[in-house]
Amino acid sequence: MQKLFALYCLLAVALAAACNNSEANNKANTPNAKQQKAKALVELFTSEGCSSCPPADKLLSRIKTAGEAIVLSYHVDYWDHLGWKDAFSQAAFSERQRQYAQQFSLESIYTPQMIVNGQEEFVGSDEQRLRASLAKNDLQPAGFVAKVVSTNNRTVQLNYTLNDPSSVSLNVALVQTGATTVVKKGENEGRTLEHVNVVRELKTIEPQTTGAVEMNLPSGVAKNALSFVVFTQDKNSHKINGVLLIDMPFYQTQEN
Numbered sequence: 001m002q003k004l005f006a007l008y009c010l011l012a013v014a015l016a017a018a019c020n021n022s023e024a025n026n027k028a029n030t031p032n033a034k035q036q037k038a039k040a041l042v043e044l045f046t047s048e049g050c051s052s053c054p055p056a057d058k059l060l061s062r063i064k065t066a067g068e069a070i071v072l073s074y075h076v077d078y079w080d081h082l083g084w085k086d087a088f089s090q091a092a093f094s095e096r097q098r099q100y101a102q103q104f105s106l107e108s109i110y111t112p113q114m115i116v117n118g119q120e121e122f123v124g125s126d127e128q129r130l131r132a133s134l135a136k137n138d139l140q141p142a143g144f145v146a147k148v149v150s151t152n153n154r155t156v157q158l159n160y161t162l163n164d165p166s167s168v169s170l171n172v173a174l175v176q177t178g179a180t181t182v183v184k185k186g187e188n189e190g191r192t193l194e195h196v197n198v199v200r201e202l203k204t205i206e207p208q209t210t211g212a213v214e215m216n217l218p219s220g221v222a223k224n225a226l227s228f229v230v231f232t233q234d235k236n237s238h239k240i241n242g243v244l245l246i247d248m249p250f251y252q253t254q255e256n
Contacts, residue, residue: 039069039134039137039138039139040068040069040070040116040117040133040134040137040139040243041069041070041071041072041116041117041118041139041229041231041240041243042060042063042069042070042071042072042114042115042116042130042134043071043072043074043114043115043116043118044056044057044060044071044072044073044074044112044113044114044124045074045076045093045097045109045111045112045113045114045115045124046073046074046075046076046111046112046124046195047075047076047078047079047080047086047089047111048075048079048084048086048087048088048089048181048183048186048188048193049079049080049082049083049084049085049086049186049187049188050079050111050112050187050188051187051188052111052112052125053111053112053124053188054188054191054193055112055125056111056112056114056123056124056125057073057112057193057194057195057196058194059124059125059127059130060073060114060124060196060197061194061196063130063134064196064197068134069116069134070229070243070245071196071197072173072175072197072199072229073175073195073196073197073198073199074090074093074096074097074199074202075088075089075090075093075195075198075199076089076090076093076094076097076109076111077089077090077091077093077094078094078109079111079186082186082187083185083186083187083189084183084184084185084186084187084188084189087181088176088179088195088198088199088200092202093199093202094109096202097109097113099238100113100115100118100121100238103237103238104121106121111124112124112125114126114130116130116133116134116137117137117139117239117240118233118234118237118238118239118240119137119237119238119239119240120133139240139241139242139243140241140242141242142230142232142242142243142244143162143163143164143232143241143242144160144161144162144163144170144230144232144242144244145160145161146158146159146160146161146228146230146244146246147159147160147246148228148246153217154216154217155214155215155216155217156174156214156215156217157212157213157214157215158172158212158213158214158215158228158230158246159210159211159212160207160210160211160212160213160230161209161210162207162208162209162210162211162232165206165207165208165209167234167235167236168207168232168233168234168235168241169204169205169206169207169232169233169235170204170205170206170207170213170230170231170232171202171203171204171230171231171232171233172202172203172204172205172213172215172228172229172230173199173201173202173228173229173230173231174199174200174201174202174215174216174217174218174226174227174228175197175198175199175200175226175227175228175229176195176197176198176200176218176221176225176226177196177197177225177226177227178194178195178196178225179194179195179198180192180193180194180195181193181195197227197229200218200221200226201215201216201218203215207232215228227245227246227247228245228246229243229244229245229246230243230244230246231243231244
């Protein structure tokens, strides 16, 4: 009996060790990011200086919360001289909107404007139009893989592998997942505005099969309040071919 009991104990120890090794291997092979694919990418062009924009911001938030699409909020800069300087605005986002305006043969750019999968545009607060657009859009699998690693406290690096880089551009958006602003001047004076997935930096590159993109971390924003939205876009039609949300935690700490 003693020999059998001793043998049982040895087997139990061996099984426990095997389970621990298996768990360690699984953790080692786990991706460093929560990744989400979606049927649509919704881009909103907005401004804190525009009194018509808050309803569109709220609609974008509902779409994000319900998981109906991956969303991006670009704050344009052409409202900045009308009483309130939007801290999230960039001239580059206004230029991106102008490129879309050329595609859609629009006479001018405006806010709020939503664009779904780079193919359909409408007033950003039009929920009925948005839901109709989402219902008929169905993106294919992303066609690429991406992983983000931390390099230091100032930058992060995204590594990607792309199936077919010949006809697409690769867009990498570093977004602040949520933001609140108390507006003190301009059309929205006295209002507290809520934003989701505010684009803090956007890089558009001519990709290779494999490569890396480095992004600057915005100052004063916690890393757990940031995400990446990575998407490919046809160079000619601007159609979104695939999109991937890389949510926190998107990095593994690495000291230089």
